[in-house]
Amino acid sequence: xxxxxxxxxxxxxxxxxxxxxxxxxxxxxxxxxxxxxxxxxxxxxxxxxxxxxxxxxxxxxxxxxxxxxxxxxxxxxxxx
Numbered sequence: 707x708x709x710x711x712x713x714x715x716x717x718x719x720x721x722x723x724x725x726x727x728x729x730x731x732x733x734x735x736x737x738x739x740x741x742x743x744x745x746x747x748x749x750x751x752x753x754x755x756x757x758x759x760x761x762x763x764x765x766x767x768x769x770x771x772x773x774x775x776x777x778x779x780x781x782x783x784x785x786x
Contacts, residue, residue, distance in 0.1 A: 709735055711742070717749035718742060727757045727764030736767040743774040750775055 708731040710721045720739065724731055742750060752771060754760070760768070 709738070711738065717751050718747045719751045719753055721753040721755075722757045725756065725758055727754065727760040727767070729761065729763045732761075732763035732767045735764075736770050739767065739771040740774065743771075 708724055712719045
């Protein structure tokens with residue numbers, strides 16, 4: 707499994723479970739984020755605490771999520 711999605715109280719957390727957010731998992735992550743937004747998810751938290759590397763495709767997935775949620779101002783991204 708490359709990422710985990712949990713619906714918690716008041717938000718949905720998407721946790722990347724791989725050390726590298728790269729071309730191997732970014733397309734699936736991007737698709738899932740688009741689906742979540744399309745299904746009306748209002749608060750999305752992207753947890754990158756287990757990732758230590760992000761290439762341009764990973765950054766693209768993060769930026770897509772940011773654009774989708776920008777109007778509601780509800781997208782957050784965290785990393786330890």
